[in-house]
Amino acid sequence: MTLLKKSVVAITLSLTLFFISFGAIAKNLEDLSEAKASLAPHKALYDINLVATRSGSQVINISGKMFYEWKPSCDAWTTDHRFNLFYEYADSPSMRVTSDFSTFETFNGESFNFSARRKRDDVLYQELRGKAVVADKGGKATFTMPEDLDFKLNQEALFPMAHTVEMIQKAKANKKFFQAVVFDGSDDEGPVEINTFIGKPANALKLVEASDEIDMTLLNTPAWNVRMAVFPTLNDEASADYEMSMVFHDNGIISDMLIEYDDFSVTQKLVALDPVENNEKCEKAIKRVK
Numbered sequence: 001m002t003l004l005k006k007s008v009v010a011i012t013l014s015l016t017l018f019f020i021s022f023g024a025i026a027k028n029l030e031d032l033s034e035a036k037a038s039l040a041p042h043k044a045l046y047d048i049n050l051v052a053t054r055s056g057s058q059v060i061n062i063s064g065k066m067f068y069e070w071k072p073s074c075d076a077w078t079t080d081h082r083f084n085l086f087y088e089y090a091d092s093p094s095m096r097v098t099s100d101f102s103t104f105e106t107f108n109g110e111s112f113n114f115s116a117r118r119k120r121d122d123v124l125y126q127e128l129r130g131k132a133v134v135a136d137k138g139g140k141a142t143f144t145m146p147e148d149l150d151f152k153l154n155q156e157a158l159f160p161m162a163h164t165v166e167m168i169q170k171a172k173a174n175k176k177f178f179q180a181v182v183f184d185g186s187d188d189e190g191p192v193e194i195n196t197f198i199g200k201p202a203n204a205l206k207l208v209e210a211s212d213e214i215d216m217t218l219l220n221t222p223a224w225n226v227r228m229a230v231f232p233t234l235n236d237e238a239s240a241d242y243e244m245s246m247v248f249h250d251n252g253i254i255s256d257m258l259i260e261y262d263d264f265s266v267t268q269k270l271v272a273l274d275p276v277e278n279n280e281k282c283e284k285a286i287k288r289v290k
Contacts, residue, residue, distance in 0.1 A: 040218050040251040041071040045272035048085060050264060057263035061088040066268065070252065071276045076106045077161060095121050101186060105161050110134055112159045114185025132183055134159065141183050141190075151190040157181045163194070168250055171198045171224050181233060190234050192241075199225035202247045204255040213272040223249040 050062040064085035071078060083099040097120055104113040116128040132141035134153055143149040158166070163182045170178055176198050183191040204219040226248045229240040239262075246257040257268040 040221075040253060041276040042218060042253060043067070043069040043274055043276055044253070044270060045213075046257075046268045047271050048083075048266055048268050051258070051267050052265040054263045058089050058091055059087065059264045060090050062086070062264070062266055069276065072107075073104075076104050078105075079103045098122075103160070103185065105159055109159060109162050112183070112185065116186065126188075128185065128188060130185060132159070132185065141185070143188070146188065149188060151183070153183055153191065154181070157183055157191055160184045164252070167196060167198070167226070167248075171226075172250070189232065193231040193233050195229045195231070195240075197227040199227065201225075204247055204249065207247060208255050208270055211271070214270065215273050215275060218251065218253055218273055218275065219249065219255055221249045221251050221253075223247050223255070 044067075046066045046068070048062065048064045048066055050059065053059055062085060064083065066084075067080075067082040069080045079102065081099070081101040083097070083101075085097045085099075086094065087097065088094040097118065099116065099118045101116040102114070105111070110133060112132045114128065114130060114132075116126070117124065118126040127145050128143065129145040130141060130143035130149075132153065133139045134155075134157060136155060138155045139153040139157065141151045141153060158180050160182060163180050166178065166180065170176075177196065179193065179195050181191050181193050202223045202225045204221075204223050205216065208214065208216075208219060210216055224247070226244075226246050228244045228246075230242055230244070231237065231240050241261075243260045244257060245260075247255045249255065253273070254268075255270050259266050259268070
């Protein structure tokens with residue numbers, strides 16, 4: 001995996017894994033209503049900046065922004081990620097990378113659609129699109145772009161929502177470690193193995209500077225310091241592709257993140273946060289079924 005691709009994929013994966021949540025346990029409308037009441041559909045803006053480089057790194061600067069929106073539709077959780085990152089290198093020309101990544105995961109956690117477009121200096125260089133399903137006997141991720149690409153998913157594989165559910169459940173039960181295989185559709189290299197350590201509770205109100213652009217009530221919730229290591233599953237590499245440290249809230253919001261690679265590290269700082277209203281038509285439909 002190239003440096004450029006790792007950078008975009010890592011940030012995409014981290015957000016996909018932690019912003020969408022609780023959909024996998026919403027197996028009926030009652031569960032759906034409970035899940036909606038527990039979470040905070042929202043839109044957020046983050047500043048992304050280089051904070052450290054290691055010996056031999058060709059990167060001299062990374063900066064940019066990421067917009068994220070998470071909300072429930074009538075029958076699924078949806079996310080929209082938009083990145084605009086500028087890379088500067090010591091021995092090669094600088095470049096701007098933009099990325100749009102969207103997901104659609106049904107409330108029962110069994111079906112997952114994904115779509116991504118990435119441009120380098122306004123030139124499209126990667127487009128991904130496909131659908132994945134899981135079942136008791138396993139499942140499969142099938143890409144329509146590029147064609148003829150698919151990955152088998154074993155019965156223990158999770159989509160991002162199910163993984164987040166598991167993490168929150170373990171955090172509330174004071175469990176510290178767990179391991180899972182996750183497919184999120186953010187690249188063409190298949191599922192990854194994620195090893196998670198849940199640390200001490202965190203107080204985001206002391207870590208995030210108050211601003212008129214940030215709805216601080218959304219951060220006044222239980223949160224934990226979380227550390228994750230992400231490994232490829234299609235080879236036997238002993239070291240992680242990258243590691244992440246973050247402050248993760250039980251309402252699905254991340255208020256701070258550090259992503260570490262072999263040769264550099266970037267931070268993701270919250271600069272704007274607002275709630276997103278639920279779709280009234282969906283709410284009325286749910287009430288009618290009840």
